Structure formats: structure tokens, C-alpha cells
Amino acid sequence: MRSDRSLTIVTRTLAAISAAIVLLIIGFLLREAAPALRQLGLSRFFTDESWHPLSSQFNLTPMIVATLVTSAGAILIAAPLGIASAVFVNFYAPHRLAVWHRRLIELLAGIPSVVFGLWGLMVLAPIVATFGGSGQNLFTATIVLGLMVLPTVALLSDAAIAALPRPWIQGAAALGMGRSAIIGWVVLPGARRGIGSGIMLALTRAFGETMAVLMLAGNIVEMPSSLLSPGRTLNANIALELGYATAGHRSVLFVSGLMLMLVVSCIVLLISHRRGHQA
Amino acid sequence: MKYFLSMSFVLLCLTLAGCTSSPSTNSNSNELSGQLTLTGSSTVAPLAAEIAKRFERQHSKVRIDVQTGGSGKGIADVRRGVADIGMASRRLASDETDLTAHQIAADGVGLIVHQSNSIAELSPDQIIAIYTDKSNNWQDVGGDDKKITVVHKAEGRATLEVFLKHFGIDNPSVKSDVIVGENEHAIKTVAGTEGAIGYVSIGTAEADIESGVPIRLLPLDGVEAKTVNVASGAFPMSRPLNLVTADPSSQLAMEFIQFCQSADVHDLVKSQYFVPITKGSDIAK
Numbered sequence: 389m390r391s392d393r394s395l396t397i398v399t400r401t402l403a404a405i406s407a408a409i410v411l412l413i414i415g416f417l418l419r420e421a422a423p424a425l426r427q428l429g430l431s432r433f434f435t436d437e438s439w440h441p442l443s444s445q446f447n448l449t450p451m452i453v454a455t456l457v458t459s460a461g462a463i464l465i466a467a468p469l470g471i472a473s474a475v476f477v478n479f480y481a482p483h484r485l486a487v488w489h490r491r492l493i494e495l496l497a498g499i500p501s502v503v504f505g506l507w508g509l510m511v512l513a514p515i516v517a518t519f520g521g522s523g524q525n526l527f528t529a530t531i532v533l534g535l536m537v538l539p540t541v542a543l544l545s546d547a548a549i550a551a552l553p554r555p556w557i558q559g560a561a562a563l564g565m566g567r568s569a570i571i572g573w574v575v576l577p578g579a580r581r582g583i584g585s586g587i588m589l590a591l592t593r594a595f596g597e598t599m600a601v602l603m604l605a606g607n608i609v610e611m612p613s614s615l616l617s618p619g620r621t622l623n624a625n626i627a628l629e630l631g632y633a634t635a636g637h638r639s640v641l642f643v644s645g646l647m648l649m650l651v652v653s654c655i656v657l658l659i660s661h662r663r664g665h666q667a
Numbered sequence: 668m669k670y671f672l673s674m675s676f677v678l679l680c681l682t683l684a685g686c687t688s689s690p691s692t693n694s695n696s697n698e699l700s701g702q703l704t705l706t707g708s709s710t711v712a713p714l715a716a717e718i719a720k721r722f723e724r725q726h727s728k729v730r731i732d733v734q735t736g737g738s739g740k741g742i743a744d745v746r747r748g749v750a751d752i753g754m755a756s757r758r759l760a761s762d763e764t765d766l767t768a769h770q771i772a773a774d775g776v777g778l779i780v781h782q783s784n785s786i787a788e789l790s791p792d793q794i795i796a797i798y799t800d801k802s803n804n805w806q807d808v809g810g811d812d813k814k815i816t817v818v819h820k821a822e823g824r825a826t827l828e829v830f831l832k833h834f835g836i837d838n839p840s841v842k843s844d845v846i847v848g849e850n851e852h853a854i855k856t857v858a859g860t861e862g863a864i865g866y867v868s869i870g871t872a873e874a875d876i877e878s879g880v881p882i883r884l885l886p887l888d889g890v891e892a893k894t895v896n897v898a899s900g901a902f903p904m905s906r907p908l909n910l911v912t913a914d915p916s917s918q919l920a921m922e923f924i925q926f927c928q929s930a931d932v933h934d935l936v937k938s939q940y941f942v943p944i945t946k947g948s949d950i951a952k
Contacts, residue, residue: 440839442822509852514859522816522845522860607821607846618845628821628848631709631737637823 417646424639433643439609439620441629441637448647450611454619455651457612458530458601459594465534466590470541471583475571478549490546497539505603508532513604519616522606527615529605533597537590544589548582549575581663588659595652598623622648700728701919707741707754708825709849710774710868711908714939715754718771718932722923729919738825742766745913751920753911756825767916768909771927772941775869775905776829777892779854781861782881786810789885795834797864800842805862818856818865819843825906826850830866833904851875858882869902870894870940898942908941 428446436447473493477486508528517523556578560570576583598621606618607628620628622644630641705715712735719731734750741753742763759768778794780786789797789808796802797815805813819841820827831838847853850867857863858880869892872884884892888903896902910924926932933943 438839440822443837443839445839509855510859517860520814522818522856522863524845524856602848603852606844608843609846620846628846629823631735631740631823633737633739633823 414649417642417649420642421639421646424636424643427636428640433647439625441633441640446640446643447609448622448644450609451620451622451625451644452647452651454526454605454612455595455621455623455648457526457615457619458533458605458621459591461526461530461615462533462537462594463587463591465531466538466541466594467587469534470538470586470590471545471576473538473542474545474549474583475575477546479567479571479575490543493539493542496535497543499536501536501597501599502603504532504536505600508600508604516616521616521618524604524606525616525618526605526612529601529619529621530615532600532604533594536597536600537594540590540593541583541586544586545579545583548579548586551582552578584663588656592652592656595648595655596623598627602627622651698728699726699919699922701917702730702732703752703919703923704732704734704750705741705752705754705910706734706736706744706750707911708738708756708908709735710756710825711754711771711910714772714908714936714941715910715927717935717939718927719923721932721935722926731923737823739823742911745911748913751912751917752924755909755911757828757906757909759909759911766911766913768907768911769924769928770907770909770944771924771932772908772936772939772944773897773905774908774941775892775894775897775902776826776833776866777869777872777902777904778864778866778885778887779857779872779882780864780885781857782883783861784810784883786885788887788889791834791888795836798834798836798841798843813862816845816860816863817841817843818845818847818853818863820853820866821846821848824848826866826868829904829906854880854882869897874940894937894940894942907944 433446433448436445438445439447439451473489477489481489508531509524512531513523513528515523516525516528552575556574557570560574565573601621602624605620605624607620607624608618609620609625610617612619625644626641630638633641703719705712705719712733716733719733723729723731736744738753738755738757741750741755742759744750745753745766753766755768756774759766778789784805786805786809793802793808797808798817798819800817802808803815805811805815820830822838827838830836831841845856845863847856847865850871853865853867854872854875857865858875869884872882872892873894876882876884886892890896890902892902897905910927912920912924928944930943936943
């Protein structure tokens with residue numbers, strides 16, 4: 389009884405700390421961005437002609453679009469690959485191959501983002517450059533971003549599928565369903581929530597990734613006209629300019645951080661709201 | 668690679684703001700002791716770190732901590748008292764006269780193209796035309812029929828300021844194809860794109876060319892883009908590398924700055940492909 393009470397206190401405190409950290413960071417962003425927001429108002433970040441903070445032009449819209457495009461594209465690459473990898477490991481791979489496949493995916497998760505960036509810059513960009521330009525554009529950044537978030541989808545889907553009750557699968561097999569039918573009608577719908585969490589985590593990780601995208605996306609602040617046009621994401625913007633920014637410029641960069649938080653929270657809320665309806 | 672790593676490290680440091688410690692100079696004894704923190708320009712930082720190592724060997728009770736983050740951060744940190752000495756790869760601006768600059772070396776900014784590019788030299792007008800999107804093909808400026816990929820730097824970078832000021836270009840009028848951060852990022856981009864043009868620190872470019880990176884430095888106004896020409900002052904697009912202090916600064920900081928300006932460190936300055944400055948020619952002020 390006593391141990392239960394102390395455990396309650398401990399878990400409550402730790403949970404409160406984890407939640408408080410998010411609020412603290414948002415508070416910090418708000419405080420740092422406040423001078424710029426007070427001076428410029430919110431609308432100028434959408435209506436200005438371009439992004440030239442040293443010449444008082446502060447349009448963030450192209451960067452919001454670039455952030456959404458690269459992250460959504462990364463999920464389009466990572467989700468099919470990741471789910472297929474999880475199904476393969478659980479149903480099609482011989483035991484020894486499955487073990488090695490899992491290890492390799494875990495290794496992929498451990499590769500630092502600068503290494504991904506460097507590989508993209510030296511290997512992938514010159515290949516994409518054959519379509520014209522420098523090869524540093526949204527397309528290259530999206531591919532590398534997709535590979536970076538692939539392990540998140542793969543490992544969480546794998547865990548979700550492995551956690552399904554065995555009788556479901558045995559029962560389906562006893563009914564005479566084939567392997568592909570079991571996967572399509574029993575396994576994937578059953579593991580839907582777990583797979584959904586994996587995709588969600590991968591999406592937020594894609595939103596947050598900075599280094600590899602900075603090295604590969606070309607960083608031009610312009611409304612992208614195609615996947616092959618260069619673009620700059622909100623976080624690359626902070627990383628590129630913060631080191632050299634003084635007073636006013638610095639505060640404006642925190643607005644772009646705040647904007648990223650806003651975009652991510654909207655999407656997280658939207659998805660969890662929809663999932664709430666389904667359950 | 669090193670630069671990208673150091674950059675991500677800097678970002679980490681920014682999130683852990685306030686991780687620098689304050690100085691304490693022991694002026695009672697003749698021997699120097701205490702701790703110095705330097706922050707600022709990523710161009711000056713490797714040189715300052717090398718000089719700091721030598722200074723620490725001579726004064727065993729001194730600890731010098733060198734962090735990067737850009738000239739702007741260096742100046743801001745000195746003002747706020749977070750750092751003892753700031754590093755800036757530019758002259759001080761008119762609103763920064765509350766600080767004192769001590770020049771320790773010079774650096775030139777040169778234009779680079781891919782090694783396979785047949786162009787011999789570009790006139791200032793041609794360079795302006797390329798960067799403002801009036802020339803889009805190397806044919807327009809006397810080269811082969813190939814699209815020009817313009818590599819530009821992010822706003823606030825010291826090399827960008829040197830470049831824009833030299834050619835009198837307004838940053839919003841620049842139409843570029845790629846924007847990069849560090850010098851190494853610019854060099855890797857140009858080395859990987861045959862039609863690319865960019866501008867970087869001449870010291871960094873010379874070092875990379877020596878190690879076989881397929882890029883070429885273009886002469887400017889008929890002057891070869893070489894460190895010797897930056898040293899002699901003949902190369903037109905150059906900048907001072909400064910240590911910046913707020914008044915009054917500690918005895919330890921002044922001793923270190925004098926050491927940086929002495930002939931004892933000229934070999935280190937040269938090994939970083941910068942150009943030594945003899946004390947007295949303090950053109951930075």
C-alpha cells in the first residue's frame with residue numbers, strides 16, 4: 389500500500405516534468421520571439437515580399453511550404469518501406485534473415501544525420517544534378533529524410549505486428565485464409581494503431597530534422613514550383629542564420645522556430661483528433 | 668566534415684546557453700593563471716584554438732576555451748560579458764565602436780568554379796551580372812554552353828558581407844540557385860556541380876585544392892587569388908581577422924592578444940592558410 393503511494397508520487401512528478409519541459413521550451417520561444425512579434429505583428433511574416441531579414445523582409449510562407457513538402461514526402465517514402473519491412477520480418481523472412489534484417493534497420497536508425505547529409509551531398513546530389521541544377525533541392529532532401537525516418541516506421545510497425553494475439557492469426561489460418569489475405573485482412577487492420585504511432589513519430593522526427601536537410605535542400609527561400617526546385621525549411625533557416633544573427637534578426641529567427649512548433653502542433657492535434665474518432 | 672560537426676556542436680551549445688565560465692586573473696604573482704573564453708567567427712576559431720594551445724603550454728595555469736558560432740555571436744557575447752574575447756572575421760561596424768578590435772591576421776575571399784570550367788577570369792561586371800541573374804549561361808561570359816549554378820551564402824555570413832560590399836550588390840537583388848552556410852559546404856557544392864560558381868575564404872579553398880578537390884580559384888582584377896597576394900594587400904577582396912574586446916579587459920586577455928599578434932605565432936597563421944599581420948599595421952580599427 390505504502391509502496392503504491394510512493395510510486396504514485398514518483399510517476400506523477402516525472403510525468404509532470406516531461407510535460408513541463410515542452411511548456412518551458414514554448415515559453416522560451418515566445419519570450420525570444422516577442423520583440424519581433426511586437427514590432428512587426430504576425431501578418432508581415434506571411435505578406436512580406438521575400439525573406440531578407442537584414443533588409444526588413446520577413447516572409448516565412450515559402451519555408452512553411454518547404455517544411456511540409458519535405459516531411460510529407462519523407463513519410464510517403466518511409467511508410468510503405470517501413471511497413472513492408474515489418475511484414476517481411478514477421479511473416480516472410482526465415483528466422484536468421486529476420487534477425488539480421490532487424491539489426492540492420494536498428495543500425496540505420498543510429499546513423500547520425502550529418503553522415504546522411506554528407507552522403508546525400510557527395511553521392512545523391514550529383515546523381516540528381518543530371519536532371520539539371522546543382523542537385524541540392526527538395527527532392528534530394530526528401531529522399532534522404534525518408535531514409536532517415538524509415539527505421540522509426542519499420543521498428544514500431546514490427547513491434548505492433550509482433551504484439552498481435554497469436555490466436556487471431558492461427559484462427560484466420562484455420563479458416564483457410566492465405567498468408568497474404570491474413571496480412572491484408574487481419575494483421576494490418578489489427579496493428580493499425582501501432583503502425584499509426586510509428587508514422588506519427590516519424591513525421592514529427594522529419595519535421596525536426598535540420599542538419600541533413602540544410603546540407604541538401606539548396607536553402608533558397610522561394611515558393612517551390614516543383615520537387616526539383618530548391619527550398620529552405622524553417623529549422624534549416626534557424627541553423628543557417630542564427631550563428632551570425634544579432635538582436636532583431638535573432639528574434640525573427642525565433643519566430644520561425646515558433647512557427648515550426650505551431651505547424652507541428654496543428655498536425656499532431658489534427659491526427660490525434662481523427663484517431664480519437666476512429667477508436 | 669569537421670565544419671559540419673562543429674556547426675552542429677555549436678547549435679547544441681546554443682541550446683545550452685550559459686555554459687561558459689567567467690574569467691579570473693591572478694595578478695598577484697608574475698605567472699599568468701585563470702580562464703579565458705573566446706567565441707565567434709568559425710573562420711578565426713581554428714587559428715585561435717591553435718594559438719591557445721601554444722599559449723597554454725607556455726602558461727600552465729591558463730585555460731583557454733574556444734567556441735564558434737559566427738562573428739555576430741562573438742560580438743554579442745563580448746558585449747554581454749559571456750565571453751572574454753570575441754572573434755570576428757570582419758571590421759567592426761559603426762554601431763560597434765564600444766568594442767576594440769585587435770587584428771591578428773588577414774583573409775581573402777575568392778571566387779571558385781569547377782576545375783573543368785574553361786573560363787580564365789571574370790570582370791566585376793560579369794560577376795554582378797551572374798549573381799543578379801542577368802547572365803545564366805557560361806556562354807554569355809565567354810565560356811562553354813552550360814547553365815550557371817550560382818552558389819550564395821546565408822544572410823549574416825562574414826564572407827557574404829565581404830563579397831556584397833566589394834561588388835556593391837544589394838542582397839535582395841541576388842538570384843542564386845543554392846544557399847550554403849560554411850565555406851566547406853560551398854566548396855563541396857561547387858566541386859559536385861560542373862556549372863557552379865561560388866565564393867569562399869581563399870585559405871580554405873587553397874587547402875582543399877592542394878588536397879585534390881576539383882575546384883579552381885579565379886583571379887580578380889588581374890590579381891591571382893593566392894594567400895601571398897592577400898598578405899601583400901594586392902588582392903582586392905580581403906578582410907581582417909580580429910579579436911574583439913570590451914573595455915576594460917583583463918590582463919590575461921591582453922597578454923593573450925599580444926601573443927596572437929606576435930611573430931611567435933606566424934607559423935600557425937600560415938599553417939591555417941591565413942596571412943600574418945605584423946604588429947603596428949592595425950588597420951582594423
